[in-house]
Amino acid sequence: MALSLSEEKIVLVVDDDLTNRMVLCALLKDSGYGFIQATNGEEAVKAVEENHVDIILLDVMMPVMDGYQAAKIIKSRQSRFIPIIFLTAMTDESALAKCIDSGGDDFLTKPFNHVLLNSKIDSMLRIGALYKNIEEQNEEIKEQNLQVQQEMILTQKLFQKIIRNDLRGEKTGLQYSMSPMSMFNGDLILAEKNQTSGLDVLIGDFTGHGLSAAIGALPVSDVFHSMTQKCFSFVDMLAEANSKLIELLPTHMFMAGGLISIDRSNNVLSVVNAGLPDMYLFRKGEIIHTFKSKNIPLGISKLASSQFEIEMHTLEYGDRLIAASDGIMEANNSDAEMYGLDRMLKVFENTDQGTDLFDAILTSCSQFCKGAEQTDDITLLEVAHQEQIEFASDKEFSYEQRVASDWALQFSLDIKSLRQFDVLPYIMQAVNQLQPLESGRNSVHTVLTEMFANALDHGILKLDSSMKNTPQGYMDFYQEKQKRLESMEEGNIxxxxxxxxxxxxxxxxxxxxxxxxxxxxxxxxxxxxxAYSGRGLKLVSSLCTEMKVLGKGNSVMAYYDWGIKKS
Structure with a gap:
């Protein structure tokens, strides 16, 4: 934008010759400029420090301090741009070059042309205005960057707090490594202890990386933790998470995910793979089963709980499930080669002891990619099935504001109700609200689950648990259960x-x-x-004070005693 001469600018005139100063000041006044005078370089430095000066007309040869020295000091002390035009009688190239080297922005030889002087002043003021505008913009950008950085740090802490439930450890059998490409991780791992004292683990990989990819972690985390804690089945949780992502994410974004559930009561592994790379079940030095993706990623299309395809496999103590996001297979080295599936499978072949497998894969990938820039979020997860497990973060459910009381609940469920929804989470929520059972909550849910499965699977649907002696039989059992439940016309619990x-x-x-x-x-x-077969009532009996099978075997009564924990 052109500078208006009506906006008075202050010019510092520095010359030891009175006549020269008077002539310059008269010209400046006629042109609409304000002015300040100085007789040598020392006075010029002081004038700049004590006054607002827009431009300096500086003589070279002066007593006390010459123009060269004054220019160097002024430029070194001022943070804003103040143009300096040297006025000199010298015409040799070296002297003029020294003017510029000392901090001058332009020069004019004496005797000077008045029109040219005004043009140079106007030009320098325009440059000064441009510098000022740039400085203001830089300061604004700096403030905005600082604000964004503070918000990013705050957001990162919020993300960590919301999705954090770190159950890793030798005693839980869970370990994982997550290496984000940027501040925010587009990969996700969530874990909760389930009602069999096993683990439910969700691993997710959102399209892209950074904040835009990580934003989907919030609703998924909320759905996973709340529904798992409320005892909903994991396929119900996946269906709800899928719905939330469809509502939240733009059409080009989705989450490839995998749900891993270990049932410690029956030593069974359940896996839902929805768009992730193959997962591997490792036993005694070899891969015994590969869980391939058989479901579409979450966030693409509406899915009912029954539409998720579940793979099941019986477990032995010492088994390890390895899962990873595609970032580890697509990791590049300095020659732009990908780590690839073959290199990862080679680690499985060369690892005799399962306990070394997780670290061996990470080391292999890290050595391969050494020196190369990371191009995606990298996540590796291992879940080990151990005979003894312990959760350091086990919570005791304490309800300080509720007092134990006498109460009773009754439910009558016909075949349509049994077919349409899972009633157990709602019953458990009612129990939790009515009764401060503290750490016994998991035990009560296990008892109720086993008793309900006994009544539905064996009492009404007449299923034989011996079907579950093999992995394929386990899956056949649940497929037959769904088939009979849909075709059954009568029955109630x-x-x-x-x-x-x-x-x-x-x-x-x-x-x-x-x-x-x-x-x-x-x-x-x-x-x-x-045993894999049976009605599970032995487990009910072990958790309760007393259990009775009544009538013709179609009624089970269990008593769970609890006491106030003394501090």
Whole structure:
């Protein structure tokens, strides 16, 4: 933008000759400029420090301090741009070059042309205005960058707090490594202890990386933790997470994901692979099963719980499941070669002990990519099935504002209700609201789950648990269960829960489930809790104070006693 001469600018005139100063000041006044005078370089330096000066007309040869020295000092002390035009009688090239080297921005030889002087002043003021504009913009950008950086740090802490539930450790069997390409990770790992004392683990890989990719982690984390803690099945959780992502993400974004669930009651692994690379079950030095992607990634299309394809496999202690995002296979070295699947599988072949597998894969990838720039988020996960596990972060559910009381609940579910929804999470929520069971919450849910499965699977649907002796049989069992449930025309389950205080700081929760089935000869049934078949009632008996099978075998009564934990 052109500078208006009506906007008075202050010019510092520096010359030891009075006549020269008077002539210059008169010209400046006629042109609409304000002015300040100085007789030598020292006075010029002081004038600049004490006054606002827009431009300096500086003589070279002066007593006390010459123009060269004054220019150097002024330029070194001022943070803003103040143009300096040297006025000199010297015409040799070396002297003129010295003017520029000393900090001058232009020069004019004496005697000078008045029109040319005004042009140079106007030109320098325009440059000064441009410098000022750039400085203001730089300062604004600096402030904005600082604000963005502070917001990014705050957002990162928020993300970490929301999605953090780190259950890694030798005693839990879970370990993983996440290496984000930028501040925010587009990969996601969530873990929760399930009701069998096993683990439910969700691994996700959003399209892209950085904040735009990580933003989907918030709703997925919320759905995963809340629904798992409320005892919903993992396929119900996946369906809800999928719906949330469809609502939130733009059409070009989605989440490739995998759900890993270890059922410690039955030693069974369940996997839903939705767009991730193959997952591998490693046992005694070899891969015994590969879980390929059989589902579309989340966030693309609406899916009901029943539409997720689940793969199951029986587990032995010492088994390890390895899962990874595509970042590890697509990691590049300095020659732009990808690490690739073959190199990863070679690590499996060269690793005899499963305990070394996780570290061996990470080391192999790291050595291959040494010196190369990371091009994607890299995530590797291992879940080991161990005989003894311990969760350091086990929570005791304490409800300080609720007082134990006497209460009773009854539910009557016909075949349509049993077919349409999973009632157990809602019953558990009611129990949690009514009763401060503290750390017994998981035990009560396990008892209720086993009793309900006994009533539905065996009492009404007449399924034989011996089908679950093999991995394929395990899957066939649940497919047949769904088939019979959809075709069954009659059947019902009665659920009764009653809580009574015992007057000793505790109470008894009574659970009775009765089904409309034909019953069975319960006195001669093997209920060994270590067998894959059976009705699971041995587990119920081990968790409760007392358990009874009543009537013709179609009614089970269990009593769970609890006491106030003394500090």
């Amino acid at each position: 009665q659920i009764s829960l009653r809580h009574e205080l015992n007057g000793e700081g505790g109470g008894r929760l009574s659970l009775n489930l009765m089904d409309s089935g034909e019953g069975y000869d319960f006195k001669n049934t093997n209920t060994d809790k270590n």
